[in-house]
Amino acid sequence: MTLRRFALPAVTTSLVLGLTACGSTSNLNPVNWFRSDGVKAVAVIPEGGFLEDQEYRGLVTDVVELQVLRSTGGAIIQAKGLPPRLGYWDAELVPENFERPVDGVLTYMFRISEPPYRTNTGRPKQREVLVGQFVSNTKLQGVRMIRVVGERNSRSSSR
The missing domain is CATH 2.60.40 (Immunoglobulin-like)
Structure with missing residues (x-):
């Protein structure tokens, strides 16, 4: 019983620490699981330009x-x-x-x-x-x- 009480948290902690050692781009890293890559700026310009810019x-x-x-x-x-x-x-x-x-x-x-x-x-x-x-x-x-x-x-x- 004592072994289970200490073994499960020890294995979980070592697993989490081991996976966080993976590269920052790795999907196995739990630190990256809920992190957003941020908003990527994309310029969408209609063909011929915007109406307000046209003469x-x-x-x-x-x-x-x-x-x-x-x-x-x-x-x-x-x-x-x-x-x-x-x-x-x-x-x-x-x-x-x-x-x-x-x-x-x-x-x-x-x-x-x-x-x-x-x-x-x-x-x-x-x-x-x-x-x-x-x-x-x-x-x-x-x-x-x-x-x-x-x-x-x-x-x-x-x-």
Whole structure:
């Protein structure tokens, strides 16, 4: 009886200690039985990218005017566009090439949203859309020309 009382715990303890000596990757190691391997990060990106990252706005029909105004710490690019009819909205100068100059040219696309319903043509003065974009002196290093692109034309300004 005494042998059973001491033998069973001694054998169990030696078995557990012997198995824990197995490698940390071993399934025999009881320390690993209830341990989680952790969450594995998997990036799931849909084909064509995410909807919120896709550009839904088109280019303004004509870029009528472009001015580059000096400002503290950089410059303000001010452009005037002319869409084909009234009601265009959400206009913005969207930088190309992550706002890095290519051969000394910093390029912006004049993007604008079409109205959700049919609108009148109106007069050209009524359809004008103004946008502005601040560019820091750091980003202007090495820039000789700033270009704003529309659907039918583009305007540029040299430094």
